Amino acid sequence: MKARQIKQNVHWIGAIDWDRRLFDALIPLPDGTSYNSYLVQGSQKVALIDTVDPTMTEVLMAYLGNVEVIDYVIANHAEQDHAGSIPQVLEKYPDAKLVATPKGRDLLAALLLVPEDRFITISDGETLSLGGKTLEFTHAPWVHWPETMLTYLREDKILFPCDLFGSHLANTALYAADEGQVYEAAKRYFAEIMMPFRTSIEKHLEKLNSYKIDIIAPSHGPLYSKPSFIMEAYRSWVSDPPKNIVVLPYISMHGSTQKMVEHLVDALVDEGVTVKQFNLAATDIGKLAMALVDAATMVIGTPTVLIGPHPNIAHAAFLANALRPRLEFISVIGSYGWGSKAVEQLTGMIPNLKAEVLTPVLGKGFPTEDVFKALDNLASTIAKKHKEHGFP
Numbered sequence: 001m002k003a004r005q006i007k008q009n010v011h012w013i014g015a016i017d018w019d020r021r022l023f024d025a026l027i028p029l030p031d032g033t034s035y036n037s038y039l040v041q042g043s044q045k046v047a048l049i050d051t052v053d054p055t056m057t058e059v060l061m062a063y064l065g066n067v068e069v070i071d072y073v074i075a076n077h078a079e080q081d082h083a084g085s086i087p088q089v090l091e092k093y094p095d096a097k098l099v100a101t102p103k104g105r106d107l108l109a110a111l112l113l114v115p116e117d118r119f120i121t122i123s124d125g126e127t128l129s130l131g132g133k134t135l136e137f138t139h140a141p142w143v144h145w146p147e148t149m150l151t152y153l154r155e156d157k158i159l160f161p162c163d164l165f166g167s168h169l170a171n172t173a174l175y176a177a178d179e180g181q182v183y184e185a186a187k188r189y190f191a192e193i194m195m196p197f198r199t200s201i202e203k204h205l206e207k208l209n210s211y212k213i214d215i216i217a218p219s220h221g222p223l224y225s226k227p228s229f230i231m232e233a234y235r236s237w238v239s240d241p242p243k244n245i246v247v248l249p250y251i252s253m254h255g256s257t258q259k260m261v262e263h264l265v266d267a268l269v270d271e272g273v274t275v276k277q278f279n280l281a282a283t284d285i286g287k288l289a290m291a292l293v294d295a296a297t298m299v300i301g302t303p304t305v306l307i308g309p310h311p312n313i314a315h316a317a318f319l320a321n322a323l324r325p326r327l328e329f330i331s332v333i334g335s336y337g338w339g340s341k342a343v344e345q346l347t348g349m350i351p352n353l354k355a356e357v358l359t360p361v362l363g364k365g366f367p368t369e370d371v372f373k374a375l376d377n378l379a380s381t382i383a384k385k386h387k388e389h390g391f392p
């Protein structure tokens, strides 16, 4: 693909990764992704903002084939999907300086073995003039790593926030065109990557209020010519109260837990609660992560395997603990044969979730009337708690 002009002397020169299906050997990418790199040419200096994943370095280097000089490589973030091609770029441009926060310098030196004398470290709020194009840097720790920063091009009012506001979406549209599709991809991205950093993001969103932004140019997925579209979505994801939703990840080996799940779902629906049910034997964990963005309650359904929870359930609990959704209530349901420590083990795996644990329901073998009654009580308790909190 050819370089794509965003404004005069500002070009997208990224790589679209249509076929990638897994990120960090963990996160499903059903729609691929892109690594967006940007070339900003001032009257005196030229800057490259972020690079691309090392698997696609040749795509970036082809764009740079006719670019004789790069003075600055701006590293908003040291993670390799944006920084991975820096060594090759620095090799091609031996006088170029690598611009990063102090923490960025440390990480880039450690991860990519960039020599000390190639760096310029910048402080929060510092600017760099390219001649008619001024780059302003804002330190933005924990969006996504501790070294991250945002770059703002003053004259053109373009924000380059790297991971923030990104989406894993391979697409030929330069700007977000199909808002439904982009919203879904951006929410998935938020859930999988950004949700643990909600508090930091909320702070940075406030900071960005003082900037006049015409275009947001993230380093994954399409750009936004209507910045309010993605900024409002982020505000809702980080600040709104959870909704009247129960997320129900479960596994059933022989049908007993399945029966309990079906009964609980019916009871919750009767109580006016929305349920998102995920059979972890088949589900895409990105869908589960997305559901956790809005849910007030998670009920985990598990059979007992060797006295503990099913390993797939343990994986989901561990993931939910890492993603830190704003859940208010948690419970566990499931079946066992001769004994179970599933509840104790699962609740021990989620210390980050500051949620109230509602009385679990475990049944021996196939569920009996007593178990169904206990599930009805759990549904009533959840509905009551959601109402008391006014969850919409």
Ligand code: FEO
Pocket: 077, 079, 081, 082, 144, 145, 163, 220
């Ligand atoms: Fe897209 Fe944190 O890297």
